Amino acid sequence: MYTPQELRNITKELRTWIIEMITEAGSGHPGGSLSCIDILSVLWLNEMKEKDRFILSKGHAVPALYAVLSKMGLLAKEELKTLRKINSRLQGHPDRVRLPVLGASTGSMGQGLSVAQGIALGFKIDKKPDSVFCLIGDGESQEGQIWETALSAPKFKLSNLCVILDNNNGQIDGYVSDVMPIEPITDKWRSFGWHVLDIPGHDFEKIIKAFQDARQLKENGGTKPILIVARTIKGKGVSFMENQIDWHGIAPTKEVARKAVEEIEKNG
Amino acid sequence: MAKATRQAFGEAIARLGEKYPEIVILDADLSKSTKSDIFAKKFPDRFFEMGIAEANMIGTAAGLAFAGKLPFLCSFGCFLTGRYDTIRISAVYAQANIRLVGTHAGLGIGEDGHSQMGLEDVSLMRALPTMGVFQPMDSKETELIVKFLVEEWKGPAYLRLTRQTLPDLYPEGKVFEPCKLLSILENKNPKALLLGTGAGVSEAVGGAEMLSKQGISTCVWSAHALKPFDEKSLHSICHLFELVVTIEDHTVVGGLGTCVAEAFAKLNKHPPLLKLGVQDTFGESGTPAELFSKHGFSASEIVKNVKRFLNGSV
Numbered sequence A: 001m002y003t004p005q006e007l008r009n010i011t012k013e014l015r016t017w018i019i020e021m022i023t024e025a026g027s028g029h030p031g032g033s034l035s036c037i038d039i040l041s042v043l044w045l046n047e048m049k050e051k052d053r054f055i056l057s058k059g060h061a062v063p064a065l066y067a068v069l070s071k072m073g074l075l076a077k078e079e080l081k082t083l084r085k086i087n088s089r090l091q092g093h094p095d096r097v098r099l100p101v102l103g104a105s106t107g108s109m110g111q112g113l114s115v116a117q118g119i120a121l122g123f124k125i126d127k128k129p130d131s132v133f134c135l136i137g138d139g140e141s142q143e144g145q146i147w148e149t150a151l152s153a154p155k156f157k158l159s160n161l162c163v164i165l166d167n168n169n170g171q172i173d174g175y176v177s178d179v180m181p182i183e184p185i186t187d188k189w190r191s192f193g194w195h196v197l198d199i200p201g202h203d204f205e206k207i208i209k210a211f212q213d214a215r216q217l218k219e220n221g222g223t224k225p226i227l228i229v230a231r232t233i234k235g236k237g238v239s240f241m242e243n244q245i246d247w248h249g250i251a252p253t254k255e256v257a258r259k260a261v262e263e264i265e266k267n268g
Numbered sequence B: 001m002a003k004a005t006r007q008a009f010g011e012a013i014a015r016l017g018e019k020y021p022e023i024v025i026l027d028a029d030l031s032k033s034t035k036s037d038i039f040a041k042k043f044p045d046r047f048f049e050m051g052i053a054e055a056n057m058i059g060t061a062a063g064l065a066f067a068g069k070l071p072f073l074c075s076f077g078c079f080l081t082g083r084y085d086t087i088r089i090s091a092v093y094a095q096a097n098i099r100l101v102g103t104h105a106g107l108g109i110g111e112d113g114h115s116q117m118g119l120e121d122v123s124l125m126r127a128l129p130t131m132g133v134f135q136p137m138d139s140k141e142t143e144l145i146v147k148f149l150v151e152e153w154k155g156p157a158y159l160r161l162t163r164q165t166l167p168d169l170y171p172e173g174k175v176f177e178p179c180k181l182l183s184i185l186e187n188k189n190p191k192a193l194l195l196g197t198g199a200g201v202s203e204a205v206g207g208a209e210m211l212s213k214q215g216i217s218t219c220v221w222s223a224h225a226l227k228p229f230d231e232k233s234l235h236s237i238c239h240l241f242e243l244v245v246t247i248e249d250h251t252v253v254g255g256l257g258t259c260v261a262e263a264f265a266k267l268n269k270h271p272p273l274l275k276l277g278v279q280d281t282f283g284e285s286g287t288p289a290e291l292f293s294k295h296g297f298s299a300s301e302i303v304k305n306v307k308r309f310l311n312g313s314v
């Protein structure tokens, strides 16, 4: 178990890896990778047990996941340079056949959550104690399929399913609140029968606590699936990327990347 | 001017919007990529941002058509055609006069990889009764097809467009003949016909030029309509060749190669057919050039394939 301060330092490094990886690839999605990296760090480095599964439903943020997997020793640091290159296991969007640890193949929004539900159901049939975690986007939450799972997981009493919503209010055509508002989001999920936690998404103490609460709910015989609404900032950690819609899906130049990395290293 | 066909579409539909007030556009959080944003800026009241909700967009477009509008609905080809049953029932079975515009066709998008690539969209759309399936090879042909889809086509149609820039190939001054095969490059005593569609046409032209330097004469034709497919023209020209090669940035299962195979099946005699394209495998990350080469339909791969065949080693 890492302390919040240790996690903060590790995640700083992972942010620089994300920037370097995307810059080397020449394309990719910095905004949504930087908004979820704090959550992924806590989840993978502290919370997840060996047999738990994680599904990245918002697949375009996969550089964040590759960075964490590399930190965990599941991917060589050197391999991160192959992101998006021909014949690499590190595809632009998750490919579970090339890299089984990814758990699902995603990149078409709205699908990963259903797959996560299926794994959770499978665990339940086999009376396994393991959990399934799934990260979805707020733009992704406009897909009807998300709401089909929102409806079904409570019916199946999937308390072993913990979903995290990366609520960064950004998508491609603009702010989520303009493109197609999803608020009041906690009310919606609660009314569908989920246990909902609402946290600031870059506060390590709060993220750690939310996962502990989720685990306790499950261990105390809770029957509801859990949703953690993480209020995040798209592009978090690089001032000129923060809340800038244009940084959703472009790579920085080498020069701009150097500035970003300097800034991440200097700040926290 | 050489442009991505998505760019040519965005400009053309924004122009046509002036004359045809019934045109409306729907997009699913990709308007900057599909280039429907040009229309959106010009006609904000006739543009509907649907968010990331393609099925809802398709059904809504069908409804708009039933209310007398001419909806163009835009997204990546894979995400639109991925909502197959909605297209099949709400739009096609009900005969909604809508235009599905699927951009980011094929391996040509490069690094994003399989999940963002339209690779089976032509096959899926061709399978639907009455659906028109169109794919321009350059910006001029895009303009012509968009105009045709606004002014003449009745019923549902699918338009497949590229992310990447394509060179200008449309013959200067040539009058547009909708749904007809088009000759792009003629040579004397040709051995092979290189028939391309979309991004495949410029690869075919590149291949033909390389082959010609090596003393092998070929002709290049293009097919902008995959449905209805111009079997008649194909039947009348195919006997001039020892070999017919189809080139498409799409799976060879159900695309242009299949159109030709279906047409050939009606003849007693026809030349052998080589179907170049994605060979029933998945897309992947890489540069477009690397992918075209790896999957066997870049200009130099066309050369290799034609030579291998003509040397009898197939």
Ligand SMILES: Cc1ncc(C[n+]2csc(CCOP(=O)(O)OP(=O)(O)O)c2C)c(N)n1
Binding pocket: A031, A032, A033, A035, A058, A060, A061, A107, A108, A109, A110, A136, A137, A138, A139, A140, A141, A166, A168, A170, A171, A172, A234, A248, B028, B029, B030, B052, B054, B079
């Ligand atoms: C079905 C589908 N439609 C469209 C896209 C294209 N797309 C990729 S990312 C994205 C925006 C995602 O927004 P959000 O879920 O909020 O992600 P984040 O802000 O965390 O990057 C879109 C529309 C897609 N991947 N899948």
Ligand SMILES: [Mg+2]
Binding pocket: A137, A138, A139, A166, A167, A168, A169, A170, A171, A176
């Ligand atoms: Mg978002």
